[in-house]
Amino acid sequence: MRPSSLLPGSPTMSEQKLHLVIGGRVKDPQTLHFVDLENMDYVGVYPDYTSAEEAWRSAARRTVDDAEMKYVIVHLHRLFEPDMLKR
Numbered sequence: 001m002r003p004s005s006l007l008p009g010s011p012t013m014s015e016q017k018l019h020l021v022i023g024g025r026v027k028d029p030q031t032l033h034f035v036d037l038e039n040m041d042y043v044g045v046y047p048d049y050t051s052a053e054e055a056w057r058s059a060a061r062r063t064v065d066d067a068e069m070k071y072v073i074v075h076l077h078r079l080f081e082p083d084m085l086k087r
Contacts, residue, residue, distance in 0.1 A: 018080070019052035020045050023059055023071030032072065045076065 021043035027033040034040065043059050046052035052073045063069035 016047040017049065017075075017077040018045055018047065019049055020074040020076050021052050021055045021059065021071065022074065023063070023069060025068050026070045029067045029070065032070070034070075041071070043071070049073070049075075 022040055023043065024034045024040040025036055027035050041059065043055050046055060056071050056073050060071045063071075
């Protein structure tokens with residue numbers, strides 16, 4: 001799946017709230033302790049939560065039968081601009 005930030009009509013840089021979608025094998029399905037960081041699945045970076053969630057759902061569905069595989073959405077915009085959390 002192609003990150004939507006590369007598609008026509010995607011938000012400009014000032015409108016973006018970047019999100020990273022990653023996944024990998026976890027030690028315990030109840031945690032986010034990834035066991036093999038070298039083999040993480042980097043799905044992509046997306047300009048908004050909606051497109052990141054779409055990519056997350058697609059990736060998670062492919063591994064639905066594997067309880068030790070987990071995909072997450074990381075809110076990069078919160079790391080880059082922590083003051084936005086106070087608004």
